[in-house]
Amino acid sequence: MKWCLICVLALVSYVSYPISICSSIFYQQIFAYKILYFAFIKPTFTIAAYNNSFAEPSHPYHNNSFYDFYHKYNSAIVKGLNITKDIGLLTSKINEKMRPADTEFTKLKDNIKYLIPNSNISILADEDVNDGYIFNYNHNNHAANKYDILLIGHQEYVTQEEYNNLKQFVYNGGTLIILSGNVFYAEVKYDKINHSVRLVNGHGFSFDGHTASRGFIERWENETRNWVGSNSYRFGTSTNNIFKNNPFNYTTFEDSYITNPHDKIIMNYGLMNKGYVIATYVLDYGNGKVISTGISGVRLLHNTAFLVFFEKMITNNAIPNYLKNNTHISNYQ
Structure with missing residues (x-):
């Protein structure tokens, strides 16, 4: 019976008030009995x-990003080459x-x-x-x-x-x-001890922690x-x-x-x-x-x-x- 009364009140509210007001009245009644x-x-x-702005200022890749690596080595990766330089760019502090x-x-x-x-x-x-x-x-x-x-x-x-x-x-x-x-779009690995992430796969790159190679576009x-x-x-x-x-x-x-x-x-x-x-x-x-x-x-x-x-x-x-x-x-x- 109480449920039916609430439905009637909600219908009256819908006719009389904007949707935000009527919705609020309706859901206040429902969630008075349960927290969402x-x-x-x-x-x-x-x-x-x-x-990587949260890295130490002395870090060689402080304020750099994964994208610096992408831009620098995209053409090499497309050609199927493996990259071992600048791989520190693929790890960032959270x-x-x-x-x-x-x-x-x-x-x-x-x-x-x-x-x-x-x-x-x-x-x-x-x-x-x-x-x-x-x-x-x-x-x-x-x-x-x-x-x-x-x-x-x-x-x-x-x-x-x-x-x-x-x-x-x-x-x-x-x-x-x-x-x-x-x-x-891309997978990263979370390092709880160092509170950092490193690329695993995505954006066309795959990285095992040592070598970057061709990977998935969308992981x-x-x-x-x-x-x-x-x-x-x-x-x-x-x-x-x-x-x-x-x-x-x-x-x-x-x-x-x-x-x-x-x-x-x-x-x-x-x-x-x-x-x-x-x-x-x-x-x-x-x-x-x-x-x-x-x-x-x-x-x-x-x-x-x-x-x-x-x-x-x-x-x-x-x-x-x-x-x-x-x-x-x-x-x-």
């Missing part, structure tokens, strides 16, 4: 790959100081708290996911999800362990929200297509990398294109480059789902239209998945 656990994952491994572009997504905390006041929001890092802290383990070492929703941004570089754990999280019934079109391309539903878009020219449907006034940056026929498209941005679809979509995997913006959403967190769109993504896709996997929430007396 939400975590943002800082892309600390990717930050390290882009800048810098906990976040660049603005990587921290802006944490501003979404206020939006989530407004929508679901009883939500519990944590800030984690790649290291935490690598070490399995997104799970609770029972006496049989079974990994049960500790969180209901995880949000990642520019997770371009991840370890095999982090990749596997995020995949397992979704399979278990969790929702993974991806606010970037450039994720899971887990086929596997990512299967459970994430898209792959990194690296095609086209300036003339056809234009969106016909562009409600956020977004300039193509680091995007992903649809590669799984089971993707459910929320918004197709109408890429001019025929044969490629860049879209925000949902993909069911196991008992959970992946929600991907397909574009660099982390660059749009000051865009009001995008924030409204993000809220609808949560209310229409993430929360229904949570309720599906927690059916007792909708059956309280």
Whole structure:
């Protein structure tokens, strides 16, 4: 009976108020009985790959990056040569100081708290996911999800362990929200003792710690297509990398294109480059789902239209998945 009353109140709210207000009223009632656990994952491994600024100032490659190595030796690698010079460029210290572009997504905390006041929001890092802290383990070492929703941004570089754990999280019934079109592109190895990462494979390079050689362009391309539903878009020219449907006034940056026929498209941005679809979509995997913006959403967190769109993504896709996997929430007396 109480559930029916809430539905009626929500319907009245929907007619009378904007979606943000009506959604908040509705979900305040639902989550008064259950806390929703939400975590943002800082892309600390990717930050390290882009800048070794956290190394000692005397370090020979202080303030360099993996990309200095890529640019210097790309032509040699393409020719099939093995490289043993400057391999120190492929290891970087992890810098906990976040660049603005990587921290802006944490501003979404206020939006989530407004929508679901009883939500519990944590800030984690790649290291935490690598070490399995997104799970609770029972006496049989079974990994049960500790969180209901995880949000990642520019997770371009991840370890095999982090990749596997995020995949397992979704399979278990969790929702993974991806606010970037450039994720899971390269594999790194995490050194806990030195708090550093080194390249393993991706961006066309493979590195065993001693010698660099030719590697994968996108590390887990086929596997990512299967459970994430898209792959990194690296095609086209300036003339056809234009969106016909562009409600956020977004300039193509680091995007992903649809590669799984089971993707459910929320918004197709109408890429001019025929044969490629860049879209925000949902993909069911196991008992959970992946929600991907397909574009660099982390660059749009000051865009009001995008924030409204993000809220609808949560209310229409993430929360229904949570309720599906927690059916007792909708059956309280």
